[in-house]
Amino acid sequence: MTSLCKLRGVTTEIPFGPLPSDQSDVRYLHGPDSTVQEGVPTGTITAFEWNDSTAYPGTSRKFWVYVPAQYDALEPASLMVFQDGQFYLSPDGEVRGAIVLDNLIHRGDIPITIGVFVDPGVFEDVEDPDDRKNRNAEYDAFDDRYVNFLLDEVIPEVTTRWAITDDPDRWGICGGSSGGNCALTAAWLRPDAFRRVICCLSSFVQMPDGNPYPALIPEAPRKPLRIFMQAGHRDLYWNEPEWNWLANNLRVAAALAEAEYDFRLVLGDGGHSPNHGGVLMPDALRWTFRPTGAEQTGA
Structure with a gap:
């Protein structure tokens, strides 16, 4: 038994697999x-500490910059920013960001891309472990504070050392859970900088004034964004009338569809786990960074 889908006029065959x-x-x-x-060259990873933030005074954080082996200073690279950087970078984790970039760049599936893996801020002088974390304040807010923090503080540390294109069609941003709505918000508010978005199991429901996107997307002029979404059938409160992670992701996807955005939703099984999004990361990057001229329907 074979499931068929049309892709640029070519039939792609997907092997049968029973649903759990x-x-x-x-x-x-x-x-x-x-x-x-074997045979795939490994990029370099450079660690940075950032303890003097203007956007988030009193916080400290780490970020890591992945530079592929194929990088040439004479050819500005594409850029991909990942929230929850250490988690997304870990070679033993669900995403394995540097390994994925090594493989895709080596094969030519995506352009030569520098990855910036940014951790959320913490308040080192606060004892309570929950109060120390600034993650939700940074990621769930619907304002331009975080994206401007990236553009004004983190990325300049990268561009002083490595050449990155100024083409926003080659700048992407990625995150999961609260990092997912953070990624979409960054691109929504600053499409002049980021136009490629990957958001997994996004916590739209946690945004302080509620999820703005189902109402906002159809009313605003269409932005030049390409958005890959991953959602889970059993995400948090999946069968509840309030605080439903699944329903809010589906509402955002529906709004993107009705507003004719270049977007893709992959809906899987499982709960609020980074596993499925991590497994999908190679496909998400391939789809997100496909050539701009590619056919937009289903590509």
Whole structure:
């Protein structure tokens, strides 16, 4: 049995796989693009500490810059920013960002891309472990404070050392959970900078004044964004009338569809786990960075 879909006039065959009966306890297996491959050159990773933020006074954080082996200073690279940087970078985690970039760049599936993996800020002088974290204040807010923090503080530290294109069609931003709505908000408010978005299991429901996007997207002039979304059938409060992570992701996707955005939604099983989004990361990057001239319907 084969499921067929049309892609640029060519039929793509997808192998049959039975759907699991239990949607709450599902784990997806990583593909070869998420594992170290023989003969693939390894990029370099440089760690930075940022303890003097203007946007978020009193916070400290780390960020890491991945530079592919193929980088040439004479050819400005594309840029991909990942929230929750250490988690997205860990070679033993669900996303394995540097490994994925190594494989995709080596094969020419995406352009030569510098990855910036940024951790959320913490208040080092605060004892309570919950109060120390500034993650939700940074990621869930619907304002331009965080994206301007990236543009004014973090990215200049990168561009003084490595050449990055100024083409916003080659700048992407990615995150999961609260980092997912953070990624969409960054691109929504600053499409002059970021136009490629990957958001997984986004916590739109946690935004302080509620999820603005279902109402906002159809009313605003269409922005030049390309958006990859991943959502889960059993995300938090999936069958509740309030605080429903799944429903809010579906409402955002519906608004994007009705407003004729270049977007893709992948809906999987499982709960509020980074597993599925991590497994999808190679495909998400390929789709997000596909050539601008590619056919927009289904590509």
